[in-house]
Every structure is written in C-alpha cells, then in structure tokens.
Amino acid sequence: MSEKCKAKLINFVKKSVFADFIRGLYITFSYNFEGAMTLKYPDSEKWIPYRRFRGLHTLNKNSEGKELCVACELCSRACPTDCITVIPEENDAGRGIADRVAKVWEVDLTRCMFCGYCEDACPTTAVRLGREYELACTTLERGTRSRDELLLPQPVPEALTGGVVAKARFIRSADGIKVVAELGKVRQRKL
Numbered sequence: 001m002s003e004k005c006k007a008k009l010i011n012f013v014k015k016s017v018f019a020d021f022i023r024g025l026y027i028t029f030s031y032n033f034e035g036a037m038t039l040k041y042p043d044s045e046k047w048i049p050y051r052r053f054r055g056l057h058t059l060n061k062n063s064e065g066k067e068l069c070v071a072c073e074l075c076s077r078a079c080p081t082d083c084i085t086v087i088p089e090e091n092d093a094g095r096g097i098a099d100r101v102a103k104v105w106e107v108d109l110t111r112c113m114f115c116g117y118c119e120d121a122c123p124t125t126a127v128r129l130g131r132e133y134e135l136a137c138t139t140l141e142r143g144t145r146s147r148d149e150l151l152l153p154q155p156v157p158e159a160l161t162g163g164v165v166a167k168a169r170f171i172r173s174a175d176g177i178k179v180v181a182e183l184g185k186v187r188q189r190k191l
C-alpha cells in the first residue's frame with residue numbers, strides 16, 4: 001500500500017472513532033484533577049515577586065544606619081519622566097554617609113514607569129526599586145512618596161528570593177486597604 005493510501009486510511013479510522021473529539025475531551029477533563037492556578041488574592045494569598053521585580057522605590061541605609069543618598073541628583077537627571085525631586089542640604093550631624101544629604105527626595109508614582117534608570121544611575125546604591133506593588137491610591141497626593149516613607153524598611157526583605165505565594169491577611173482601615181503577607185508561610189506557584 002502506498003504512503004498516500006496509508007495516510008488516507010489512518011485519517012478515515014481516526015474520523016470514524018472520533019479520535020480528535022475524544023482527545024479534546026480528555027485534555028479538558030484532565031484539568032479537573034489539577035489544582036487551581038489562580039491565587040486567592042487579596043483575601044488570603046499574595047504573590048511575592050522575585051528580587052529583579054521593579055516596584056516602589058526604597059532608599060537604603062548602610063549597616064550603621066546612615067543614609068546612602070548623597071543628594072547628587074543623578075537619579076533625577078536620569079529619570080525619563082522627570083518624576084524624582086531631590087533637594088540637597090548640608091548636614092554634618094552624621095545622618096548620611098556624607099555631609100551632603102537629601103532634604104527632599106520624592107518620587108511621583110503617577111508618572112513613574114518603573115524603568116529602573118534611577119537605580120542604575122545612583123553611584124551609592126541609595127535608591128533601589130523594591131517589591132512593593134500595591135500602589136493604587138485615591139488622591140494625587142498619595143501618588144507621591146517622600147524620603148521618610150521610602151526610608152522605612154520594605155515589607156519583603158532583600159534576602160528573600162521571592163517567586164512564591166505567601167499566606168496573606170486582607171485589612172481594611174481608614175487609611176485604605178492593605179494585604180499583609182505572612183512571609184513564613186509560602187508555597188511555590190504552579191506554572
């Protein structure tokens with residue numbers, strides 16, 4: 001039997017026993033026995049991104065607690081959307097690693113596109129894009145984050161690799177809503 005006839009015969013048999021239809025049903029039903037791929041966010045689960053994630057800015061301190069920012073304004077110059085404001089001041093009280101520190105350091109998140117140019121430009125690794133991504137706000141004022149807020153420790157520590165789903169608590173208060181992750185209780189996400 002020629003190859004062409006063989007292919008025709010196989011095709012005929014396949015069609016006669018609805019092979020493709022049964023295969024399709026099998027694939028659909030096999031998903032019924034797998035766990036859900038979706039997250040129960042924000043009620044009880046929260047995605048913890050990998051370190052490479054670019055979220056809310058954080059301003060770093062060194063191990064002695066001194067601010068690394070020397071208010072050189074390079075981040076602000078490198079920013080393509082002009083959303084960082086740095087106003088320097090002289091301060092020899094030991095607040096920063098140098099006498100020149102930032103009197104004002106703020107970022108307008110409503111214009112930021114999280115490109116990471118600011119952290120690339122920073123000569124002292126003072127600014128870094130962290131893993132905070134819940135940045136929705138109801139007022140324009142809340143869209144701007146100040147130096148004091150950015151100096152606070154980020155909820156996800158640098159040491160945590162990320163790429164996991166953490167148990168979380170959904171908290172509603174006068175300040176808005178918050179999803180607090182329990183970083184000790186994490187699971188791998190099914191891909």
Ligand code: SF4
Nearest residue numbers: 079112113115116118
């Ligand atoms: S991430 Fe990009 S857009 Fe946002 S502040 Fe930094 S440089 Fe500007």
Ligand code: SF4
Nearest residue numbers: 069070072073075122
């Ligand atoms: S964050 Fe870095 S680049 Fe920006 S002003 Fe401070 S030291 Fe300079």
